[in-house]
Amino acid sequence: MTLKLEKVSPLQVILLLSFNRIAIVLLWFKFFNQDVWITEILALFYLPLLCAPLLFLSKQFAQLTIIEYLTIIAGKWIGKALGVLYTVFFLFIAIIDLSLFDNIIKPINFPETPDYAIIALALITCGYGVFKGLEVITRAAELFAPQVLAVIAFYAVLQIPDMDFRVFLPILADSSFSEINFRAFNTAARMNEIVVLAMLVPSISKKGKPTTILFWAAIIVTVFSLIIIVPTLAGLGLDLAKKTFDPYYLFIKQISIYDFITRIEFLIVAAWNIGMFLKISLLLYLSTISIVQIFGLSRRKVLIIPMITIIFIAALKSNILTSVVVFNIMEYIPYINLIFMFGIPVIVLTTFFLKKIISGKTDFTKA
Template identity: 40%
Template sequence: MKDNVRISSYQATLLIIAFRIVLAFSYQPAINAPPGNQDNWIMIFLSTIYSIILCVPMLILSNKFRDFTLIEYMKLIYGRTLGKIIGLFYSMVFLLFTIIFVSILVEILDSTMFPETPTWVTASMMLITCIYISYKGLESIGRGAEIFVPLILVVIAVIIILGINVLDFGVFLPILSDSSFKDINMGAIDIGTKFVGILILAMLAPYLDKRENLNKIFIKSLIYSILIVVSMIIVSQAALGIEQAKHANFPFFTFARLINVFEIVHRIESIYVVAWITSNVGKITGYLFFTTVALSQTFRKRENKVYIIPMSIIVFISSVLIKDKRSILAAKEPLNKISLFIALTSIFIIPLIALIVYFFRRDKLKGKTKSN
């Protein structure tokens, strides 16, 4: 697959940016992170530093093993048996995130647009689309990002510009009056830990047309996504108020519904919905695809396609059961703790241990790393 599949640095950057901003496009969990007030935008900017620190071990390994995905070089470093266990763990991480994203998407669609539609109908429609794109492969996902992500970013920019008249930036004053250094850092660590885009980049590394651009892709995607997320949170808080934004399930969508454009087009929300569904389908497709790639590399299967349907069935059943049992958005605290633990383990703890093991085994692994 690596010999004939290539994705450009531009496409990889767009994919990671899109995957990062989907949550802000949906329900903006960062609004409720400490300090939970008008200074959250400062906290989010600060989280960039923590993201870089936490992602350094995996970034170093991906640079050392440019010809291998995350799953493949973990097997090289840890050995066959332990490497297979770790590969299965990362496969389950991608699968769990896919289930969470589908559950959130279905919940938002059911509560805002299709309240009478059964959950299984909404979930199946989304997954059928994602299955089709996944079967097309990585190059199709990359080309799709090149077309749709710029359009999604334009939609976000247009919504923000059209909503300028409903924004009150006075809600952000006085700056830092109600926040402690401890609270801002706690929130920054929480947000910084959840930059799981590094997992996507580590899986994409051997498929890049210019593998030497790995660090540039990481920095660009991190900085650009943070700027976009901060912009969306600022306008949501400025439009709804600090407290109301915290209690709104979908702050940016609520902001979009406040916008009146001339007399003919009374609402801009339909444009938002199209862009939002497109971004979610792209993210779910990406995580479903990398779930199957991780499984195929863990168990040495030549084709990841054999796992697409089975994993989709698991995602479908799980998301329907979760949605029908309880609201996933209402369970913010358990969801936050679970995602924090998984993110910290997958992007920092396991790669850090792997980096230490590599340090002691580097002579044996020297012939398997990238050429210097």
């Protein structure tokens, strides 16, 4: 029995992917010099290169998830093994995001609360979202994403009088051609939402094109990343932005309206909560779908508690909740992403073309 996938609209997927990536930028961004804004723009030109293999495969197998067409192209056992790797990848990213969230939100709001309580409450909330399904997760993104984006723009506008844009000068004085391109490539490699999209393609209604969806998601992410990065750097200065644990939060804490409306940073804390809960819920949902499709199960909801338990134990029994460990891992995330968003897809795509040439078949979905 094949699991029937829920249907969502292209707009919902665009907002979900955008919100997921921006939630990470709100929590973690490394300021290396005054040219960080250039790397964000330049990353748009590297992203199509990194996403091309998965986009092509998603177009060829528009009715299947990446887990399903891996077994068609690579064979039953290799395909299932690769499917397990992708499931582990989804769970790993969920653990990293949960740890990042814990490291940011605990010192600000719950300094005396033990890690296990924060993790447990977050996972219970996310588990409920997974139980309700993809449609509810995307509807929540459709509801909250525009509000959060409006708040980000609101903060930027409020701080304009206190910004010093001279911090961006001289442009490219501290960045060589190779350094700026490397950092742009690194930034593009952080957008692992292409792997998420490869899982969601058969769930998208109205024949939404993956390339168009990714294009608009990338544009939204770039624009609002700049709206976060540029005001933060202009408001704090480079030295403070480089040294501060959470520069964006520090930036918005200094905002006041007419000198009597203060502490409006609670809005961005709410955005952190909503964004991370939605992203972790989505990753857990994809993990359950992956397991169902790998092992031919008919029910996904029975997997929710085991998945949550795995994440809870993995987070608490490792050192990943410590700030030093999680922020060090964040440095290596682009290289891990590259394996799943580019490396494996390139090998699978090569296999696809070789099989197509040898067999002469044009439709592998019926294999």
